[in-house]
Amino acid sequence: MTRVKRGVSSIKKRKSVLKQTKGFRGSSKNKERQAKERLLHAYTHAYTGRKLKKRDFRSVWQIKINAAARQNNTTYSQLMHAIKISNIALDRKMLALLAEKYPKAFKALVKELAPITK
Numbered sequence: 001m002t003r004v005k006r007g008v009s010s011i012k013k014r015k016s017v018l019k020q021t022k023g024f025r026g027s028s029k030n031k032e033r034q035a036k037e038r039l040l041h042a043y044t045h046a047y048t049g050r051k052l053k054k055r056d057f058r059s060v061w062q063i064k065i066n067a068a069a070r071q072n073n074t075t076y077s078q079l080m081h082a083i084k085i086s087n088i089a090l091d092r093k094m095l096a097l098l099a100e101k102y103p104k105a106f107k108a109l110v111k112e113l114a115p116i117t118k
Contacts (some may be wrong), residue, residue: 052063061096072110082116 014032021028021035021042028038066076083090088109090098098106 022039023104058092061092063097064099065092068103068106068108071103072107074110074114078115085116086113 017032017035017039018030020039021030023029024035024038024042028034062076065079069076069079083095090109095106098109
């Protein structure tokens with residue numbers, strides 16, 4: 001049976017780990033064993049962070065919609081209730097975009113829903 005030398009692939013794997021931990025604090029950026037351990041935790045936190053990001057954006061959209069709604073003499077909850085009753089297929093992201101970039105269109109939407117909100 002032929003001999004298999006594994007040095008190249010092992011070094012490549014270790015270099016890859018150290019490359020991913022670049023910027024970490026302390027010795028966990030340049031000691032292989034610690035770097036590997038820190039990466040395992042980092043992957044977990046990254047997954048959690050991606051989930052939290054969605055939550056954070058939703059709250060930002062709610063704040064923008066509420067601010068624009070109050071400028072048009074209504075509240076966030078009344079507006080969302082009117083949208084739900086009217087079966088308007090606009091999500092919070094699109095409403096926040098309307099409120100921020102196109103205030104005239106948002107005002108027209110609120111005016112259209114005015115009988116329902118009061």
